[in-house]
Amino acid sequence: MSTTTETSKAQTEPVPPWRRFDSAAIMILPGIVFMTLAFAIPVLNLVADSFRDADGLTLAGYRKVLGDPYYVGIIWNSLKLGIVTTLGTLVLGYPAAYALSRAPPRLQVLLFALIFLPLSVSIIVKTFGLTIMMRRDGILNWLLVTAGFVDRPIRLVFTEFALYFGMVNVFLPFMLLPIYSVMRQLDPRLTDAAASLGAGPVMTFLKVTLPLTLPGIVAGGSLVFSIAVAAYVTPGLLIGDRYMTMSQVMAKAYLNIRDFNLGASMAVIMLTIAVIIVFASTYFAQSAGRKGGPS
């Protein structure tokens, strides 16, 4: 009884103006200030650069990037790299995330350490390690020859295979972790319920597990895709100029030929692609979530 009166009193008392601010909203201020300085201003500068050169306003950069088959091919290269990396990490990461979420808690700690370990190794070191592994006298060729897949060592370094292999390796944790975090919230009794209703493993996966873990796939997928499209170091070391990407064009434009307009145009196009991917996948994840994802 006494608690009821206290609550109603608290509700009727006028709120002082300084308390009307949502305290959670204030928490975002430092981040906004930092990102304005570190991200928003440089990006606006970049967008401005893409529309001007030494002589004034121009669309030359965009005309070049979107009109020249060479540059269109490079945009497609980047997109293909993003798609293959996303699919590769998904195929490996999804079952692994499932196993991880169902492992005993102690084992989960150990497996988590194993997932985070590669993230703590410098990407340069990791990529050089991969090139050593893929040399003619490297362990991968030795395995292929020993297993009888090939007669003699084949060229692996600086091939598209090496590129995808390395990209999947680098980006796998970024796919696995979001899927894992959704998978962990999936009530195992839902799959039990499906089985008790006569659904076999395939139907249970397609009708229950997959739709409910879709938000994790979308999150992991958009994360991996947007970083992989922009990847610079790994493609540079694993395949180099044989597979030009948007990032490499930007680097060359800025560092070698000093064509800021070209570099900025390419950067704006890449940014546009990334933004479209992020918004589309967020929308997709939300509509999947509205249908009842474990969000």
Next chain:
Amino acid sequence: MSSATAAAASEPVNPRDERYLEVTGVTKRFGATVVLEALDLAVGRSEFVSLLGPSGCGKTTLLRLIAGLLKPDAGRLHVDGDDITRLAAHKRNIGVVFQNYALFPHLTVEQNVAFGLLAQRRPKGEIVAQVDHALGLVRMKAFADRRIAALSGGQQQRVAVARAIIVKPTLLLLDEPFSALDRKLRETMQIELRHLLRDLGITSIFVTHDQDEALVMSDRIAVMNEGRIEQLGTPGEIYRSPSSLHVMEFVGQSTRLAGAVESVSAGVAEIRTPLGVIRAPVGRMGARVGEAVVFGVRPESMALGDRADGDFNHVRAELADIVFFGAKTALHFKAPGVDDRIQAEVARVPAGLSPGSQVDLRWPVTETMVYPAP
């Protein structure tokens, strides 16, 4: 409905119907822990049997074994004569209503209920008609298009029941389905579900740790403890003649007193206690002179008054507490040399009775339940 049950009970019983579900020598271990030890259970066709016991007694494990969600380490399971021990869960056609209902959150009410029929690849028209019928049975037709998250606990439970019964399961397993509901709703749902399952004639196994729920709903109750069934019987049998101290204490309230057997004659033992000599029938137990025993008395067996003739035991105790429950009032007494409170129930507290009063209590000798001291 009750006339239908009576008719069914009077019909000659096919032995196969009496052992519709047969659990034989089922053992289940998790690591070094033995959860179920060579357990036997037979459930008749259309019977409603509760597995009642404290948490950790193995009742949910037994339910999951019957559903096929766990595999036994030893023993066999038969339903209607078919050995289902090695059959995968999704091929058993055994319905389950889970504790948290386990409704599919990404599907509507209708889609949840249709799930089992989709799994059976039934024609669309049939599915629509059946779903409509099942939702009608649980009075949820108006909610067909709702999302699961938009339903109350009681509504979710109804959907879970509809989803489970639509496939006409050979058995329906219910794992504490009322534990998430508030008390008032729980009582309504218990009666409602009991009627529905009885009308449909579905053989049901119901797991609960709530003795009231088991007493209200069951044809028979299996009281479980530490991986074994301690007693299997009708609610009346379980309540009035519990086979062990554990069953007596787990089901219903009781006053527990200790003593030593002084003499046994004509199946009645005289037990020396701090409150004097108490007489008790020792039919099942066969007490020996000098043996330490524990006995119990249900609160409603206790009456106020001192008519201590041959059919009644009599003690004198001090009233400690008066606990008002509405329809009944519980009286708690203390007596020298007795650790537990002596409990009695009365409809009305007699005038002049207050804490501190010395009161005469009596109860029928035949309602004294006696067991070897643990």
